[in-house]
Amino acid sequence: MSAIIELDGVRKTYGSGSVEFEALRGIDATVMAGEYVAVIGPSGSGKSTLMNLLGCLDVPSQGRYLLAGDDTSTLDETALAAIRNRRIGFVFQQFHLLPSMTALRNVELPLVYAGVARAERRDRAAAALERVGLAARLDHRPGELSGGQQQRVAVARALVTEPDLLLADEPTGNLDSRSTDDVLSLLDELHAAGRTIVLITHEHAVAARAERNLVIDDGLLTEDRRTADLLAVGVAER
Amino acid sequence: MSWWETLRSGLAAIRAHRLRSSLTVLGIVIGISSVVLTVGLGQGAQREVEEQIDALGSNLLIVSPGSSTDSSGMRGGFGSASTLTYADATALADAEAVPDVAAVAPTTSGSVALVNGDTNWTTSIVGTTTDWPDVRRRDLAAGRFFTIEEASAGAPVVVLGEDTASELFGRQSPVGRTLTADATRLTVIGVLSSSGASSTGTSEDDQAVVPVGTASRLTGNTSDNVATIYVEAASESTLTAAYQEVQALLANRHGVTTAEADFSIATQDSLVETANETNRTFTVLLGGVAGISLLVGGIGVMNIMLVSVTERIREIGLRKALGAAPRVIRRQFLVEASLLGLTGGIVGILVGVVGAQVLPHLIDQTVAISALATVAALATSLALGIGFGVYPASRAARLTPIDALRSE
Numbered sequence: 195m196s197a198i199i200e201l202d203g204v205r206k207t208y209g210s211g212s213v214e215f216e217a218l219r220g221i222d223a224t225v226m227a228g229e230y231v232a233v234i235g236p237s238g239s240g241k242s243t244l245m246n247l248l249g250c251l252d253v254p255s256q257g258r259y260l261l262a263g264d265d266t267s268t269l270d271e272t273a274l275a276a277i278r279n280r281r282i283g284f285v286f287q288q289f290h291l292l293p294s295m296t297a298l299r300n301v302e303l304p305l306v307y308a309g310v311a312r313a314e315r316r317d318r319a320a321a322a323l324e325r326v327g328l329a330a331r332l333d334h335r336p337g338e339l340s341g342g343q344q345q346r347v348a349v350a351r352a353l354v355t356e357p358d359l360l361l362a363d364e365p366t367g368n369l370d371s372r373s374t375d376d377v378l379s380l381l382d383e384l385h386a387a388g389r390t391i392v393l394i395t396h397e398h399a400v401a402a403r404a405e406r407n408l409v410i411d412d413g414l415l416t417e418d419r420r421t422a423d424l425l426a427v428g429v430a431e432r
Numbered sequence: 433m434s435w436w437e438t439l440r441s442g443l444a445a446i447r448a449h450r451l452r453s454s455l456t457v458l459g460i461v462i463g464i465s466s467v468v469l470t471v472g473l474g475q476g477a478q479r480e481v482e483e484q485i486d487a488l489g490s491n492l493l494i495v496s497p498g499s500s501t502d503s504s505g506m507r508g509g510f511g512s513a514s515t516l517t518y519a520d521a522t523a524l525a526d527a528e529a530v531p532d533v534a535a536v537a538p539t540t541s542g543s544v545a546l547v548n549g550d551t552n553w554t555t556s557i558v559g560t561t562t563d564w565p566d567v568r569r570r571d572l573a574a575g576r577f578f579t580i581e582e583a584s585a586g587a588p589v590v591v592l593g594e595d596t597a598s599e600l601f602g603r604q605s606p607v608g609r610t611l612t613a614d615a616t617r618l619t620v621i622g623v624l625s626s627s628g629a630s631s632t633g634t635s636e637d638d639q640a641v642v643p644v645g646t647a648s649r650l651t652g653n654t655s656d657n658v659a660t661i662y663v664e665a666a667s668e669s670t671l672t673a674a675y676q677e678v679q680a681l682l683a684n685r686h687g688v689t690t691a692e693a694d695f696s697i698a699t700q701d702s703l704v705e706t707a708n709e710t711n712r713t714f715t716v717l718l719g720g721v722a723g724i725s726l727l728v729g730g731i732g733v734m735n736i737m738l739v740s741v742t743e744r745i746r747e748i749g750l751r752k753a754l755g756a757a758p759r760v761i762r763r764q765f766l767v768e769a770s771l772l773g774l775t776g777g778i779v780g781i782l783v784g785v786v787g788a789q790v791l792p793h794l795i796d797q798t799v800a801i802s803a804l805a806t807v808a809a810l811a812t813s814l815a816l817g818i819g820f821g822v823y824p825a826s827r828a829a830r831l832t833p834i835d836a837l838r839s840e
Contacts, residue, residue, distance in 0.1 A: 246834050249753070251753060251832075251833045251834045251837075252832070252834055271757065271758050272757040272758065272759065275752060275755050275756060275757040275758070275760075276755065276757070278752075278753060278754065278755050279754065279755020279756075280755070284753055284754070286837070290746065290749075290750045290753075290837065292747060292750070294444065294445075294448040295444075303751070303754055304754045304755055306437055306441075307751075307754060307755040307756050307760065308755065309434070351754075
């Protein structure tokens with residue numbers, strides 16, 4: 195099985211001189227294809243910075259980040275945009291759907307930037323929405339959908355380009371418990387279907403749904419554990 | 433992302449902010465339509481003057497007396513002296529000395545009260561010779577002009593302008609009727625057809641044309657002086673030659689050199705030039721004001737685009753996260769700004785064209801829409817959109833996706 199994410203001594207420094215702040219202080223990690231990994235840590239731990247690097251929204255100050263074998267550390271803005279478009283699917287806490295567009299048009303958006311022809315775009319977007327259980331809501335605008343439904347539209351948008359990596363940043367942060375369960379079940383299904391998923395969260399209950407947890411604290415990777423082991427430990431302690 | 437897709441998304445963004453977009457477009461509309469209208473007004477005025485002067489004949493020379501100096505040393509303008517005589521005109525009509533002159537019409541002018549029964553009308557009286565209708569390009573609507581015999585005898589006959597005839601005779605035919613001027617009885621032998629307004633401001637349709645001798649009897653001016661000598665050159669190509677011949681002959685007769693001539697000769701070209709210069713000044717002035725309003729409209733577009741960038745900062749972040757390269761974002765905002773500019777331009781031209789149809793009814797002034805000005809206005813509006821869209825567009829393109837996504 196091939197590695198999707200390879201982090202090699204990744205550091206990220208913000209500011210310069212006396213106001214310099216090191217958000218990541220040397221991270222080494224590997225995520226294999228098909229893995230479901232949760233990055234967990236308190237706010238200010240550096241997990242958001244890590245998420246930006248993983249999503250190619252930003253580049254490391256030092257170290258290397260290989261996405262599906264390609265080094266992204268030296269790419270320019272345009273090349274990074276192409277990587278984001280083809281290889282990464284984002285799910286954000288605030289959904290980030292465009293309010294003036296229908297669900298279908300929102301899901302089509304990454305394909306527009308990929309240069310996919312219109313008819314094919316519609317078919318693929320409709321299929322992605324069907325995949326997340328919203329086949330009946332194609333022509334609804336985000337304002338006409340519930341929070342859980344909006345997040346499922348966002349998941350459909352993340353899936354529509356068939357990316358190597360599904361990156362979810364606090365996907366349940368703005369949802370009630372029922373919708374949270376709804377979205378997490380969807381992620382479970384996608385994982386079962388073979389998707390590589392990295393989920394960033396500060397909630398242990400959410401992280402527990404993944405098969406592996408990376409714990410970040412103060413810019414360092416403090417723990418890399420299988421949730422199955424965690425459960426085993428829990429059982430042993432009981 | 434194709435241009436077609438960019439255009440579609442630009443249109444969608446404009447539709448999503450209808451009020452804001454239409455206010456921006458309004459600024460451009462006002463600018464473009466005022467440019468189209470002011471340039472049209474200037475060109476309309478220019479065309480009107482050219483038509484009037486053309487109607488007088490393009491191979492016409494107008495000889496006026498020079499300036500006079502009175503006893504206190506005050507110098508009058510051209511035409512104030514009485515240096516041109518009927519004899520000058522007769523000499524100019526001599527084909528041997530001035531071969532390029534086709535016809536000569538000296539005119540004297542004055543004012544006279546004409547009476548028909550209990551109706552009276554004071555009009556300007558023109559004393560002239562038989563060549564006058566040819567030289568001045570005037571036709572007769574009824575009757576005839578006076579003959580050489582009548583002219584040399586100073587016969588009591590009169591040809592009336594159209595307005596003069598209707599003031600004195602109403603709807604009746606004046607030809608063959610008799611008028612009195614002071615104690616003199618005049619027989620109306622013809623009526624001139626309308627010439628339209630005069631380039632000099634006085635109506636060419638309100639006058640009474642009589643032989644020179646008759647005019648001097650009526651006005652009591654018995655001197656040999658004439659006010660103006662109209663000279664028609666044989667053709668337009670010989671106008672310059674005729675000009676020089678007339679100038680040399682008159683200078684010789686008056687015993688002066690051409691440099692210190694006591695008369696002046698105007699051509700139609702010089703009249704057209706003077707009139708056009710005045711019109712150009714006005715067009716430039718009005719066009720400048722209109723141009724400023726266009727500039728303000730353009731700044732409006734930039735303002736709106738900047739607001740649009742700020743307001744849609746998260747949308748820009750999202751689009752970048754989903755794979756839009758900086759170039760694509762820049763293009764999207766440029767297309768939006770260009771669409772606003774172009775829409776404003778097209779609507780502005782429509783408003784200008786409609787205004788050009790309506791305005792002549794309101795202010796009695798021709799408005800000529802020129803194709804060049806219209807195309808230039810359209811190009812300007814597009815350039816405004818692109819020009820003032822560049823800064824907001826590059827600002828949008830430079831935003832980093834994370835900062836844009838996180839902004840509230």
